[in-house]
Amino acid sequence: MHNPIIVALDVPKAKEALELAKELGPVVGAFKIGKQLFVSEGPEVVRKLKETGGKIFLDLKFHDIPNTVAKAVQSAIDMGVDMLTVHTSGGSEMLSAAENASNEKAAKLGIASPLILGVTVLTSMDDNNLAELGIQEGTKRQVVRLAKLAAASGLRGLVCSPQEIKFLREELGSDIDLVTPGIRFDASPSDDQKRTMSPSEAVKAGASWLVIGRPITLAENPRSAAIDILNSIDSEIVPSK
Numbered sequence: 293m294h295n296p297i298i299v300a301l302d303v304p305k306a307k308e309a310l311e312l313a314k315e316l317g318p319v320v321g322a323f324k325i326g327k328q329l330f331v332s333e334g335p336e337v338v339r340k341l342k343e344t345g346g347k348i349f350l351d352l353k354f355h356d357i358p359n360t361v362a363k364a365v366q367s368a369i370d371m372g373v374d375m376l377t378v379h380t381s382g383g384s385e386m387l388s389a390a391e392n393a394s395n396e397k398a399a400k401l402g403i404a405s406p407l408i409l410g411v412t413v414l415t416s417m418d419d420n421n422l423a424e425l426g427i428q429e430g431t432k433r434q435v436v437r438l439a440k441l442a443a444a445s446g447l448r449g450l451v452c453s454p455q456e457i458k459f460l461r462e463e464l465g466s467d468i469d470l471v472t473p474g475i476r477f478d479a480s481p482s483d484d485q486k487r488t489m490s491p492s493e494a495v496k497a498g499a500s501w502l503v504i505g506r507p508i509t510l511a512e513n514p515r516s517a518a519i520d521i522l523n524s525i526d527s528e529i530v531p532s533k
């Protein structure tokens with residue numbers, strides 16, 4: 293199986309991120325760099341994390357005019373990024389521009405095309421928040437609408453909540469990568485995550501990748517925590533990559 297754990301390096305400084313990466317590198321599948329770390333440390337931290345040998349997931353959720361997003365995707369690939377996020381609400385032209393930019397850049401560099409992941413409706417939004425924006429159909433319908441738009445625009449992956457995995461698999465089939473945060477063991481504190489699933493439940497439901505932050509990074513022994521999570525997953529049902 294491929295290692296489906298993406299560890300969220302939600303720390304403010306490069307030093308802490310690199311220490312975690314050195315400890316976790318051999319037992320996780322990728323490192324997620326979010327806005328906090330990237331805004332504070334910039335491209336240098338991406339390059340240094342890449343040098344540790346891990347795959348890099350840059351979670352900056354691009355949303356802009358198609359040309360600007362395409363250029364940002366190519367700059368991210370220059371830094372060594374393997375996966376990155378865009379807002380699907382940017383529309384089909386922006387999504388295709390992002391995917392095409394990734395394919396073109398990868399072809400030039402002779403590497404596999406980095407995975408552009410579409411974010412649908414943020415889990416911080418509920419039906420009332422969508423109604424404020426003039427979207428009356430509710431979150432589930434909006435998630436399906438945006439997910440289908442992303443797939444039709446050529447995206448090969450989506451970020452989704454644990455509750456969305458099953459119906460997105462039903463709607464979109466088995467080829468698309470589904471990347472899922474909100475992962476907790478029953479026994480572990482859920483922090484601010486409200487609707488969680490265990491790692492094995494999420495993989496059984498059809499997740500391709502699991503984004504896990506605090507249950508690993510705040511554990512007394514982050515490496516053993518990651519190994520325990522890996523061992524809890526039935527290796528036969530993890531798709532190979």
Ligand code: C5P
Nearest residue numbers: 300302415473474485503504505506507
């Ligand atoms: O610490 P925890 O496991 O909750 O971290 C989850 C990571 O996934 C964080 O980086 C968080 O920003 C991200 N995320 C999330 N829920 C979403 C989208 C992203 O928790 N709906």
